[in-house]
Amino acid sequence: MSLFKSILTASNLAIGYAKAKPLLSSLNLNLHEGELTCLLGANGTGKSTLLRSLCGLLKPLSGAIKIDGHELATLSAKQKAKMLSLVFTQNIAPGNLTVYAMIALGRFPYSSWMGTLSEADKAVIDWALEVTETTAFVNKHTDELSDGERQKVVIARALAQDTPVIFLDEPTAHLDLPTRIEIFDLLKRLAKEEGKSILMTTHHLDLALHQADQVWLIDRQHRLHKGIPEDLVLNGAIEKAFAHEGLLFEKTTASFKKPNTTNKPITLIGEGIYFQWTKNTLERNGFSLAEEAKTKIYVTEEHVKPWRLEPTGSEFNTLEQLLISLKTTYET
Amino acid sequence: MKNAKTISPSLVVQQGFNVKMILFMIIALIVLFLLDVALGSVNIPLSEVLASFLGSSDNEAFSSIILKIRLPRAITAILAGSALSVAGLQMQTLFRNPLAGPSVLGITAGASLGVAAVMLATGSATTAFAIRQLGIGGSWLIILASTIGAMLVLLIILAISFKIRDNVIMLIVGIMVANITIAVVSIWQYFSDPEQIQEYILWTFGSLGGVTNEQLKVLALIIGFGILMTFFTSKSLNALLLGEDYAESMGLNIRWTRIGIIAITSVLAGAITGFCGPIGFIGIAVPHLTRSALNTSDHKILIPATVLVGAILMLFCDLLAKVPGSQTVLPVNAITALVGSPVVIWIILKRKNLKKSF
Structure with missing residues (x-):
């Protein structure tokens, strides 16, 4: 000092x-x-x-x-x-x-x-x-x-x-x-x-x-x-x-967040900016990221349809479409 | 300051005021002054008016009217208009309030109290008329009483101002002190004889015609000194535009500045009220008109311009009060409000920028 x-x-x-x-x-x-x-x-x-x-x-x-x-x-x-x-x-x-x-x-x-x-x-x-x-x-x-x-x-x-x-x-x-x-x-x-x-x-x-x-x-x-x-x-x-x-x-980002209270585990696989924003979308909508969940999302930036949902195998152009699909799955 | 550079050629700073507008004001002032001297209940030809000025008039009655009645009256109008307007400008900036004016701190009310004390309390044997008959230098007693009244209220306000830092609270205190003073005058009136009340009410109508040539010298000296002092406050007033905290952070001594401004204002307003009665409206309206006309809040420009506009408006009101071509003279206090209020409303509707000035 x-x-x-x-x-x-x-x-x-x-x-x-x-x-x-x-x-x-x-x-x-x-x-x-x-x-x-x-x-x-x-x-x-x-x-x-x-x-x-x-x-x-x-x-x-x-x-x-x-x-x-x-x-x-x-x-x-x-x-x-x-x-x-x-x-x-x-x-x-x-x-x-x-x-x-x-x-x-x-x-x-x-x-x-x-x-x-x-x-x-x-x-x-x-x-x-x-x-x-x-x-x-x-x-x-x-x-x-x-x-x-x-x-x-x-x-x-x-x-x-x-x-x-x-x-x-x-x-x-x-x-x-x-x-x-x-x-x-x-x-x-x-x-x-x-x-x-x-x-x-x-x-x-x-x-x-x-x-x-x-x-x-x-x-x-x-x-x-x-x-x-x-x-x-x-x-x-x-x-x-x-x-x-x-x-x-x-501590990683030095920001405050509301913790997830619901239990909707999803496994997210991928990297980079697409991964980061997908993570944001999921967390904002009450999904929690887990290691080995039944539902998996693969993010590949280079694909025309970057998001693939497993086990259904359907692919998506936008996060919004992915989100709608996820929500309907979890509600039924 | 490490990278201080010389002025770049593209940086042309415009002066914040309109030279044409100032020139127009000066011309308007001269024209109105001449009209105010030339017109009145007695019809005097223009050639005689000019001759009287030059001292070459053969008609003694005319030249006496011009030099002993109309000229002092017109000069009084200029002094009253300038003094009240400048006082209002200072109050509005000090309190950062568009409704402030020389009357809000109880200065006018204090003067009224002084006059009431002379006219009402001395008993029916010594009404103001009687005092004048006693020959104590014309209406000097009234003037003295009004000045003492204004000073008394001022001293109370100053004493309180040592305790209070906040100018808005100071403004409220000033209004309250004014109300107390007015209430005292009311009670006094209630217990007074009708003749005494009449004298007092006549004084409250306001008059520019009661100032003799001799008194005018004293009045001009006081007002001239007050306006000169106002020029010295222009830098402080500019700093106060940003608020007290900023002004203080820039090195302004708030307390002494406030005391100085209040003192100058009460001398200006107190003297005019003493000599001419309580003239309302001018003090509040003229600063707004001037800011609007020149679109600036810079007091280095505003103070001289306010002096001009105040004199112009007062001369104009006096012209109307004399009702040219008739024998009637209306109370000037009524005319100032009657003429000025619509003008201010019109400006507010047109410019919508009065409030932004603070």
Whole structure:
């Protein structure tokens, strides 16, 4: 751990809204420079509260937070704004601002008292537009953008603030899958290529486990686990934190599934992508895979009709046809 | 910042406002100002109006009407329109609420309380009329009372604002304080003599004609100072467009900004209310009209434009209130609402973008 330089440290931190009942306590945290850290945890475990405490919007109950060696509590609002920028969940984006004007607001701590932009300010804004790939709609009004585009603009505004540390609260909420991946990718790139230290809360476990350099995980007992994502999967911390009655955790894919409750054994023989999707179809429809079942399905990708059902010997063009056949067999 | 590049030639950033629209506003302001001076219950030829301006008029009655009555009135209209509109703009942005205006924080209500205290509580021997007869500098007492009333409510609001971080809660508190103040005035009225109530009600109608040349200097100084201060807040107001959390994360001191904005607003609204009575509607409507006309929320553009539009609308209302060609002068408070409300409804239906501004 000491190999990494920490830009933000918290020691013996207790946070929450009432001194008698801290939400999280005895926290010792290090945010590594140039890394993407994901803060995970079920609803109500205190993710956002921790984020708000670490950036000084909420006073910690006890303990110390240091950012780049400075005590956070002793920094002025302006000094803080040059160290740390924020992206919140709630949809901001006043419609009457252009994308450029919105991003230019990020220069607030640097610009003159009238908010006039210097050449240096403009260069930073142009850079923020470029890395977030938002240059194309610089003159659009923010309400004309798609959710994903708007989220990028909001991130560009944080970049324009030119801070070593960026905090994001659920930046991928309400976004569709490709856009979510795009945003994660952007954040990862900002950490790697621009050296930003990024802390984000998220509910998207799969993406976080694939992209995060570090994971901070808050479990239901309000304990915080730290580590690289794979370690937290292997030591069972992820499973425990999100454990839910009636859900099974699959360590191979790090995803939660509803267990099969019916007993309709089928043997599936084959490999590759066709095999994988056939398996999905069967599991989704309440069949369970068994070694030596009476019903067998042979999957051969190269065949015109890739699916063969034994013992009947009938062949199928699509999974849907196979499924209909299986269902009628099991119902009669 | 490792890869900062120079501006690519394709990146042309458009300015967010319409120069033609601003020019149109300036012309409209000049035309309306001249009309407001030229038209009134006494028919004065245009040549005499111009002559009076240049000081070359032979007709003393005409030039006296122009210079001592109409000119102060028109200038008062400009000051009142600008001040109330700018105050409204600041309130709407601070509270991120399209319904906010200078009256919501109880500033107008406080001023009314001050005036009521003078007119109603002093007993029948010293009605406002009697005070004027006593010769205490015309209606200075009324103005002083209204300003003190506005300041009193403001101090209560400021004291509470130290305790509350949330601006929406602050807005609700402001409305409640305003209601309490209005209730006190109501009870006061209930126990007062009809003559006293009449004086008070006349004041609530609002009037741009009661400001003398001497008072106008003071008013212009206060309003000019207030509007100048407003320009200093434009950067903070822009940051507040993103909400308080963002503004604070960008280094804005929310508490002092709020105190500053509330103080400026109450000076602007308090002074106008004291001199002209409670003029409604302008403060809420003009910021919406301006945002709609220029399609921007940038306060560096909005503040000067709001000053222009506020002055234009107030002059227009004053023109209507004087009912050109007749001897009647209608209460300006009624005209502002009568003229402005349909305009705002029309804009809402046409643009549908009022709410997006917050």
